[in-house]
Amino acid sequence: MDQWDNFQILGPGRVGATPVLTVARKLHNATTYRYEGLLLIDLNLEQIAHISKNASLNDINVWIADSDGQMIYHPDESRIGKPLPEATLARLGSEGSGYYRNESAGSGKGEIVIHGYSPLTGWHVAADIPLETMTGPLIRMRNIALAVGSAMLFVALAIVGGYSLTITRALTFLQKLMAKVENGDFHIRPKKIVERSDEIGSVFRSFFRMTGELDRLVREVHSSKLKEQELIIKQKESSLQAMQSHINPHFLYNSLEIINSHAIVENNWAISKMTTALAHMFRYNAGNAKHTVTLADEIAHIRSYFDIQCARFRQLNVEIAVGEEWLPRVSAVRLTLQPVVENAFVHGYRNRKPSYIGIIGEPGADAFTLRIVDKGAGMPSDTMNRYNRLFASGDGTDDIAGDKPEGQTAQTGPLTDAAGSASGGGGASGGGGHGGIGLVNVHRRIRLNFGEPFGLRIAESSPGSGTTIEIVLPLQTDNPDMKAGESDVPRHDR
Template structure:
């Protein structure tokens, strides 16, 4: 009767009933019993026990650090220490300094070092840079110059240090040490006159952790307030960054994650005294052994039920899904852009129903897409060809309208009259203008050296400086570099014109600065064009940089004012290839920086340049 009921329902109803009866209901019952009665309780107990144990360990560690702080407090006021604070290299004899060093080591340092194997060494440095060091408990060779330099660096940071501060982990001759710094004050002036520096071994911290936790945890490590690891069983992890707050919430100091295919509990406890966070992990399996057999039994039962259900569902749906899977594969090919493929048919059982109609509709769609793509591609090729021809025609028309000799003779005549009339500014501007015309019109080379471009642009900027008295122009390029760097002709002038028009004039600003800087890079030569005008919007800057990266025209309006940088970049990229061209490094209210990446002169390009 059940099977006759299934035959009357739709495919969706049949699949739903099979999955509901043979998969969902059994899994829900077993899952509710398993997770509700056992796993949740065990996990909660494991978390609470581990948190309590870790908090107890942190309390012992706070006691150890507090004891160290209290033990160092009395010695900073001792007479030898106070006398050493005002000691300078030329104020006493070597014998007096030797005697004072000996008194400090025997009276002050010995009170701390006695019976403590956790102290690697202790140093005192005054504000003149003079030091007393005691590393007598180290049995191997030490480079004391390294220790003195390290102490000097800490002295230079005195203003940023607290009165008593525990620094980051460091290494002295491959020995990890934890540096503790206490400021030493002059008892008369109450000013900071030196530092007491103690380097701690990590053995005492390790002993505290092992004694309290009794190997409960798999691994315990400590992170300071800067998220730097200052204690870890694996010394290669010391000093590394560990962001324990990444998955931590305000109400929970633990998380459960997967480590090496094992569910692992990670607990954290922060000390208010040291601002250290102690972190430990323990495999959940270690605290869930009592229910392991029961969990395995339920897993096998669940897998068996899933297998039976899959047999029913798979046998029923195979004939339907096979044809749909093949159609899905064809759709993925079409999605990736491959629209031409063999037109297979669905299974014979579905040749005359909706599945067959779906196949036919898909093939008709791909055929139409192929036709449209070919039409669009053909249209774009024609547009590109027409655009190139139009630009070439415009260029030829502009060049044909200019009679270079007439312009040169006219400018020379103006220059002569200016000299006769003692109009030196007009003479300079006329000479610069003639140089610009000669370079732009008479020079037929497509590729020039950067030196030629710089020479041409000097004439342009000389004219601008005559126009704007407050304009400051800075050139910072090396002569020996730019004569070996290649560029397309008329590369710099459009960029500089953009700076004057869009950086200054459009915003009502008087041009005040133009900088041209150059340096070598791994690809060739980097040339920076800098102005102090009002830059473009961030969206405009991103649009241009995207266009430069893809070598496609930007979405900005293609007026004569906007196509300058695009044309320069496309000419550079077409001539020299990747990665040469333009990049807008910065553009804001303080100015704009344009980076032009250019190649160096090679044997193949010498003839062309």
């Protein structure tokens, strides 16, 4: 029983069916201060229950016990008026507030007991809070966080996996394309993947540019190989035609030697000179057309040719200014000069007597330039430019007849392959003449043996003033295959 200064709490009881809490107060005389009576007040516990219920939230139970451990109020009415367990009373203590964890709850679940002490009444007011009530929101928040995190992780994995899949598919496709390129298939058409703006699209665009360039280079190499084979075939044909024109050369040599002997016996030196020159030309022309000679050999051969032409044309003026000291160091292809010079006779001086032929040489850093000059009919500038483009376009293997100016045929044009026969006869290669080695064949053979920039070019020409044709040949300081002044040209005593 709790005792205050002016009243006492007698404890819970019942008035009929209503649970009450009885409070007693002594009454004293105001004059004498003597005890004269006792005032008993029954407090309805339902009001306390109502107040406690208003303080309770959800599963929180608020209960009240006095200092003796007797239950004054509890949501479970069966426990009102009963004493608290000793363990609970010990944890509540005599005074003060605090909390403790109760593991022996009737529900089998843990709970937190928060209690406080009122010094005015000596009561203990406590609240039982289930752990689920306290941790439930935290658990729900944890579960929500885990769910959101799992969803975000799934979305991230889906995004990364999808992007990785696109990269993997693109790289697999690129691997297949590279396998085609390895097998020599460069005809690859760009796909929609090149429209991508990321690094993969950039890689594919670079790949397709590379394959396109490789395809172009392969076609160029293939075309070059075909053109080279065509050059070789044409060279063999030219050589065969040249060989076919050498009918029994030894018989001709012996016949010319007999004629020369009779001329010497008769003191006819003009016939002896022409016979010796003609024999030298036959002997030179009978050599292998593939062999490289020196310019000295070519000049010696063309001098024999000029000996015969000067005998034919008394008014012909021949000028040879080539610098004799340079000639052994200049490489040339056999029968380089005769077709060019003969072209001047056949076409430059057509329908007129030849008056002048000049051969002027000029050394350069690594090339020697020969200019063959005539004062014949010449040609228009557009024709000269057209043929210069033909020579500069490559090896001069294009169809010349297809590029003739109007009114000019393959047999009569100034650049037609003039016959290179020993007799100096006219006609064009491929025409009805002797089929010798002409200008285009000369240019082709020089390019085939020495490459660019060597070959032929028309330096200048105009109608009525003549033509100048340049022949560019390699100038060598050392020739490992041929000593200076030596060649494979057979010599004979003149």
